Amino acid sequence: MRILAVETSCDDTAVALLDGCSAIAERVYSQEVHSKHGGVVPELASRSHMKILPELVREVLLAGGVGYGDIEVFAATAGPGLTGSLLVGLAWSKAVAWAAGKPFLGINHLAAHLYIHYGQKRRVIFPAAALLVSGGHTSLFRMNSWQEILLLGSTRDDAAGEAFDKTAKLTGLGYPGGAALDLAADSGRAENCSLPSPMADPSLPEFSFSGLKTAAKLLWEKGVDRSDLAASFRETVVHLLISKLMYQCGKIGAKSVLAAGGVTANSLLRKVLREECATRNLELFLPDKEHSTDNALMVGRAAAAILERNPQASSPLSCNAFARWSGTSLSPVGCP
Ligand code: KG4
Ligand code: ZN
Numbered sequence: 001m002r003i004l005a006v007e008t009s010c011d012d013t014a015v016a017l018l019d020g021c022s023a024i025a026e027r028v029y030s031q032e033v034h035s036k037h038g039g040v041v042p043e044l045a046s047r048s049h050m051k052i053l054p055e056l057v058r059e060v061l062l063a064g065g066v067g068y069g070d071i072e073v074f075a076a077t078a079g080p081g082l083t084g085s086l087l088v089g090l091a092w093s094k095a096v097a098w099a100a101g102k103p104f105l106g107i108n109h110l111a112a113h114l115y116i117h118y119g120q121k122r123r124v125i126f127p128a129a130a131l132l133v134s135g136g137h138t139s140l141f142r143m144n145s146w147q148e149i150l151l152l153g154s155t156r157d158d159a160a161g162e163a164f165d166k167t168a169k170l171t172g173l174g175y176p177g178g179a180a181l182d183l184a185a186d187s188g189r190a191e192n193c194s195l196p197s198p199m200a201d202p203s204l205p206e207f208s209f210s211g212l213k214t215a216a217k218l219l220w221e222k223g224v225d226r227s228d229l230a231a232s233f234r235e236t237v238v239h240l241l242i243s244k245l246m247y248q249c250g251k252i253g254a255k256s257v258l259a260a261g262g263v264t265a266n267s268l269l270r271k272v273l274r275e276e277c278a279t280r281n282l283e284l285f286l287p288d289k290e291h292s293t294d295n296a297l298m299v300g301r302a303a304a305a306i307l308e309r310n311p312q313a314s315s316p317l318s319c320n321a322f323a324r325w326s327g328t329s330l331s332p333v334g335c336p
Contacts, residue, residue: 001307004057004071005300008049008089009081009109010135011040015056016296017064017071021119021304023297025063027056028290038175039165046084053092068100075303078106078315078335079322080136086321094317103314105303106335109294110137110325111149113260115302115333116295117285118146125255125283129248133241133269134261134294135161135176140205140245141330142252146305149330152248153205160237161263163209167216167233171226182266185234188227193219195236202247212236238269246276256283265292302333 002024007014011034016026031048034040061067076093079086090106097104114130130141130149138155158166161178168177173184195215198208216233220226241263249257257277263269264286277284291297306313319335 001072001304002066002070003073003075003300003303004060004093005296005303006053006057006074006076006089006093007109007112007294007296007299008053008085009077009079010085010294011045011048012294013049013052013056014294014296015053015060016300017060017066018297018300018304021301023300025060026295026297027059028295029056035175038169040082042082042084045082046088049085049088053088068096071100071102073097073103073105073303073307074100075105075107075299077109077112077299078319079109080325081109081321081323083321083323090319090321094319098317104317104319105306105313106315106319107299107302108325108330108333110139111330111333112298112302114141114143114149114258114330115146115305116260116287116291116298117258118301118305119308122283122285124258124285127252127254128256128258129245129252129254130258130260131241131245131264132261133160133259133263135159135165135178137261138207138209138241140248142248143258147309147331151328151330153207155207155209156199157208157210158213160207160209160241161261163213163237164233164263166213167230170217170220171229178263179265181230182234182268184227185230185268188225188229188231190228190231190235192228193224193232195219195232197236197240200240200243202243205244205248207240207244209237234266234268238266238272241269242272242276246280249280249282254282256285258285260287260292260298262293265289306334
């Protein structure tokens with residue numbers, strides 16, 4: 001089953017061609033236009049998606065040696081995300097599907113992040129605990145199966161990636177600065193900089209990062225070393241994420257742990273996740289760094305999963321972009 005998947009929910013334009021769950025070709029273009037503005041400018045993001053998307057599609061089809069007529073299903077992220085950005089990929093995908101007389105599937109971006117782990121050789125054993133940690137979301141889920149993904153709790157304010165980005169920007173590391181702060185932290189000493197751990201109770205499956213960000217700002221204004229602050233910030237965030245995730249693993253009797261979202265590219269988070277899961281005999285599913293951040297392969301795999309359950313599945317062409325997700329379960333994975 002050849003699937004052409006598109007992801008345009010924020011500032012990455014991504015296209016993937018899949019055969020079922022296997023990637024044939026994929027491209028991601030990370031928009032650089034936002035860095036000089038210190039944050040994503042929605043209108044510029046939409047314009048950039050419009051300019052880049054057709055080029056990426058051309059490249060992916062060429063790399064895969066196929067034409068539009070060979071695509072059996074078109075899939076695109078429907079939300080959550082920036083409405084203008086989402087509409088570019090969604091409208092393109094719906095229009096091409098309609099013109100080609102092929103089905104279209106609208107996909108939930110948060111579910112897609114978890115579905116990067118779907119259909120692989122190593123299978124997820126349920127129940128599983130999932131950590132979704134990105135620039136826009138920080139949530140814990142209980143997964144009873146691929147169809148039953150239940151929200152345990154989310155951040156009450158900033159997402160972890162957002163806190164990384166804001167702290168990086170504050171300390172002159174540019175935007176988006178999560179990866180730069182991660183790098184700076186490698187040469188710092190966390191013990192030189194004491195930061196609070198908000199909502200630290202591991203049994204509480206919720207997070208709060210805005211106070212931590214403010215504490216980092218106060219320390220920065222007192223003149224602390226940038227690398228030390230970065231190291232302390234990274235350590236604090238990673239400890240909060242892992243302690244709550246591991247508590248939930250124990251509580252639900254998890255056999256597997258799924259991690260997904262841009263912050264799972266963080267080197268310390270990856271190291272501690274591996275160590276903790278090994279100690280507790282938990283099967284860890286961690287994307288490679290390029291599939292931690294936004295990509296279209298995850299959208300294609302979510303579509304492949306829907307089609308495996310129902311080969312006739314398709315979203316209505318009335319499937320619209322949605323900016324927010326406020327459900328308690330990540331089902332359905334497809335367009336509501
Ligand atoms: O999943 P993603 O690409 O987009 C959203 O769905 O939000 O995540 C992007 C986020 C940004 O906040 C970025 O700074 C963060 O992931 N990020 C990192 C690292 N690499 C990317 N945060 C910490 N350490 C990293 N190495
Ligand atoms: Zn994302």
